[in-house]
Amino acid sequence: xxxxxxxxxLAASRRGVAQANPSADFAxxxxxxxxxxxxxxxxxxxxxxxxxxAFSTWSxxxxxxxxxxxGPTNTSILYINSTNEAxxxxxxxxxxDASRLSNAKLVASLSAPFSGLKAVATKSGDIHFLLYTxxxxxxxxxxxxxxxxxxxSARIYTDxxxxxxxxxxxxxxxxxxxxxxxxxxGTYSLAGELTNYVTGRxxxxxxxxxxxxxxxxxxxxxxxxxxxxxxxxxxxxxxxANFTSSQIYWVPFxxxxxxxxxxxxxxxxxxxxxxxxxxxxxxxxSKVAYFQMNGIYYExxxxxxxxxxxxxNNFNVKSVAGQWDRSPDVLAWSNDGSVLFVAAPDLGRxxxxxxPIDAGVDYKPSNITNEGVPAGMQVLANGDILVSDSKIWSxxxxxxxxxxxxxxxxxxxxxxxxxxxxxxxxxxxSEFYFSSNSTETALQSWIIYPANFSADQTYPLAFxxxxxxxxxxxxxxxTRWNYKVWAxxxxxxxxxxxxxxxxxxxxxxxxxxxxxxxxxxWDLVYAWDxxxxxxxxxxxxxxxxxxxxxxxxxxxxFQGHEMGRRFKALVTHDGVTNTLADYATExxxxxxxxxxxxxxxxxxxxxxxxxxxxLFYENWATPHFVVHNDLDYRLPVSxxxxxxxxxxxxxxx
Numbered sequence: 029x030x031x032x033x034x035x036x037x038l039a040a041s042r043r044g045v046a047q048a049n050p051s052a053d054f055a056x057x058x059x060x061x062x063x064x065x066x067x068x069x070x071x072x073x074x075x076x077x078x079x080x081x082a083f084s085t086w087s088x089x090x091x092x093x094x095x096x097x098x099g100p101t102n103t104s105i106l107y108i109n110s111t112n113e114a115x116x117x118x119x120x121x122x123x124x125d126a127s128r129l130s131n132a133k134l135v136a137s138l139s140a141p142f143s144g145l146k147a148v149a150t151k152s153g154d155i156h157f158l159l160y161t162x163x164x165x166x167x168x169x170x171x172x173x174x175x176x177x178x179x180x181s182a183r184i185y186t187d188x189x190x191x192x193x194x195x196x197x198x199x200x201x202x203x204x205x206x207x208x209x210x211x212x213x214g215t216y217s218l219a220g221e222l223t224n225y226v227t228g229r230x231x232x233x234x235x236x237x238x239x240x241x242x243x244x245x246x247x248x249x250x251x252x253x254x255x256x257x258x259x260x261x262x263x264x265x266x267x268x269a270n271f272t273s274s275q276i277y278w279v280p281f282x283x284x285x286x287x288x289x290x291x292x293x294x295x296x297x298x299x300x301x302x303x304x305x306x307x308x309x310x311x312x313x314s315k316v317a318y319f320q321m322n323g324i325y326y327e328x329x330x331x332x333x334x335x336x337x338x339x340x341n342n343f344n345v346k347s348v349a350g351q352w353d354r355s356p357d358v359l360a361w362s363n364d365g366s367v368l369f370v371a372a373p374d375l376g377r378x379x380x381x382x383x384p385i386d387a388g389v390d391y392k393p394s395n396i397t398n399e400g401v402p403a404g405m406q407v408l409a410n411g412d413i414l415v416s417d418s419k420i421w422s423x424x425x426x427x428x429x430x431x432x433x434x435x436x437x438x439x440x441x442x443x444x445x446x447x448x449x450x451x452x453x454x455x456x457x458s459e460f461y462f463s464s465n466s467t468e469t470a471l472q473s474w475i476i477y478p479a480n481f482s483a484d485q486t487y488p489l490a491f492x493x494x495x496x497x498x499x500x501x502x503x504x505x506x507t508r509w510n511y512k513v514w515a516x517x518x519x520x521x522x523x524x525x526x527x528x529x530x531x532x533x534x535x536x537x538x539x540x541x542x543x544x545x546x547x548x549x550w551d552l553v554y555a556w557d558x559x560x561x562x563x564x565x566x567x568x569x570x571x572x573x574x575x576x577x578x579x580x581x582x583x584x585x586f587q588g589h590e591m592g593r594r595f596k597a598l599v600t601h602d603g604v605t606n607t608l609a610d611y612a613t614e615x616x617x618x619x620x621x622x623x624x625x626x627x628x629x630x631x632x633x634x635x636x637x638x639x640x641x642x643l644f645y646e647n648w649a650t651p652h653f654v655v656h657n658d659l660d661y662r663l664p665v666s667x668x669x670x671x672x673x674x675x676x677x678x679x680x681x
Contacts, residue, residue: 045404117173144245156254328498373531396433495577526551574599588644
């Protein structure tokens with residue numbers, strides 16, 4: 029078997045989520061490839077026949093960016109074209125039959141870079157649609173190409189939260205807009221202006237949906253009959269930087285931001301004050317489902333399922349399986365509205381679970397999928413679930429599964445199709461469980477083998493530490509930290525899930541708070557010990573350790589401790605070097621939670637002080653590779669520069 033190279037991984041196809049038409053005859057998805065020769069990427073749309081399993085190219089038009097099945101037939105579509113007639117940075121909307129794209133009709137030209145299309149057909153035959161884009165404080169859509177260039181590049185802020193992840197926040201905030209395409213004479217036309225449902229609701233801060241920088245169309249929804257809209261926004265009554273709290277607002281489609289009503293305001297359900305996500309209408313529009321966390325400043329608290337009436341006079345919010353010790357993050361309604369299909373991290377995978385909406389507080393769901401991590405799922409007309417997922421050995425699998433998990437029908441597996449992934453399979457991966465002194469929970473680790481692995485040979489160790497710290501290493505494909513690419517450079521990869529990892533119960537996830545330097549550290553020591561004592565094909569004397577974000581912090585912590593001497597080299601990618609500088613980040617809610625409170629003074633009783641890697645500078649000795657960048661505002665580039673400078677001054681290569 030040929031080894032997969034970094035170039036091969038980057039050139040391999042990157043497929044989107046399969047989206048089926050209403051009658052589930054076929055599904056379409058994007059396929060993007062990068063050419064090192066041309067130094068550019070190309071995207072085409074592909075189609076899979078869900079009856080025969082045959083694949084074909086659906087469209088090669090690079091300007092078709094989003095498609096929604098909506099209209100009078102099962103093949104009617106509405107799609108976004110990434111340009112418009114004016115060429116002013118806006119977009120166009122077209123209707124078409126999916127089988128005859130050449131007959132597409134322009135139905136709207138919009139003068140802003142809208143995206144996130146959702147659309148439904150009304151009883152009258154009209155189409156109600158939602159889009160989002162940045163909006164000015166007055167509610168009008170913002171278009172950078174048309175905006176006046178300011179005389180000064182200065183930014184003025186009067187409160188904290190000036191930037192997030194890779195973006196400086198501006199007066200323009202995301203907003204959800206709605207519009208109507210009126211049907212007549214065999215075509216559609218845009219009726220009037222778009223309505224902004226979000227901008228204008230302000231208190232301590234102003235409403236924004238989707239929430240920057242990673243919010244998407246998953247932050248809002250439109251009811252199947254087109255009469256109702258929901259959107260999610262950070263809590264407008266609280267400072268953005270200090271709290272994770274967010275609410276979901278209901279608004280009539282023909283209303284405005286002034287008519288919006290919060291479904292889950294603080295106080296409505298005692299103790300439920302945290303981040304909300306995934307607002308989704310049932311198939312008949314009578315109910316809504318969403319997730320919400322309890323903690324008001326904890327981004328990795330357990331997601332709990334909630335169902336409410338889609339009735340502003342009586343939302344009647346109720347939790348579903350409220351004590352289930354998993355944190356689901358993807359949901360879809362069954363066709364009859366009696367069951368929610370949710371995906372949740374579970375034992376190193378993200379599995380799909382059916383949950384009845386009347387499930388009691390102690391109900392424990394059973395999974396209907398096993399390996400892999402779904403990127404998306406869709407309940408089909410016959411009740412089956414169309415799943416698009418990935419695995420360590422496959423960048424995209426497309427299959428259907430019965431609602432009870434009794435049968436699956438696999439349409440596509442990238443490792444059996446893509447030349448770059450040829451030969452990859454589940455035999456490249458295994459796992460082990462080990463014990464640690466920090467927890468009674470058995471801890472898991474992945475093992476990923478190099479190409480042409482033989483247990484009779486020995487291989488150097490690549491020991492990976494995941495970020496977060498709340499999160500995990502899962503059975504999924506990645507173009508960032510791809511386990512198999514690491515392994516195929518000749519290593520056996522060990523990817524442990526220590527304290528802080530998700531999918532083994534909330535207690536394990538929560539336990540890292542205030543314990544960055546001990547619980548996960550000792551778990552990783554015990555993981556290394558297990559490998560050293562039980563895997564004779566791993567040469568631990570020729571090992572490296574690498575990690576990003578919290579994984580980078582942990583490698584900096586290794587550097588000052590005995591664990592650092594067990595490796596020939598350490599790799600820190602965008603890690604924390606000096607915890608006394610943690611307030612240089614933007615997500616103060618995260619630091620306040622994980623360090624046990626707000627930063628006051630650097631005394632020896634503070635975790636800001638006690639878990640600081642530079643306290644152990646005198647022990648630094650292992651060669652250290654430092655990777656950092658300017659566009660990670662959670663971890664300013666000064667952290668990487670400081671680490672590099674200190675290593676160089678000490679003479680550590």
